[in-house]
Amino acid sequence: MPHTEPTPIGAPDLAGVRRLGDNLAVLETVEGETVVCVHCGTRIGPLSGGAFFAALARRDARPTEAGPHIWHDPSEYVDAVVVFWQLFCPGCLTAVHSRVVPVDRPLPNDDYRNWL
Numbered sequence: 001m002p003h004t005e006p007t008p009i010g011a012p013d014l015a016g017v018r019r020l021g022d023n024l025a026v027l028e029t030v031e032g033e034t035v036v037c038v039h040c041g042t043r044i045g046p047l048s049g050g051a052f053f054a055a056l057a058r059r060d061a062r063p064t065e066a067g068p069h070i071w072h073d074p075s076e077y078v079d080a081v082v083v084f085w086q087l088f089c090p091g092c093l094t095a096v097h098s099r100v101v102p103v104d105r106p107l108p109n110d111d112y113r114n115w116l
């Protein structure tokens, strides 16, 4: 079996593109505005309506994984199941959005302009 090197994740040339924070940017494409990862260049999905959220990888963990400042047992204060919620670039797994939220909270499609 021939040995082949994996294709390195290349830093895309994103000069002049609109940044959406430290990890995401918007490319103008023939399909419209597309959200891309600034680290690996993965085209994540359409900006319109926050549709790109559905393409992000998601991990739910115990709230304590968010750090020592998070109370260890949210059930003492709320009835809902609370998780440390992280959304990642599907190409390089950079965390692009992290929150401690109720497990059934919908993706932030409606308010993404506030956190980007």
Ligand SMILES: [Zn+2]
Pocket (backbone or CB within 6 Å): 037, 038, 039, 040, 041, 042, 089, 090, 091, 092, 093, 094
């Ligand atoms: Zn990436």
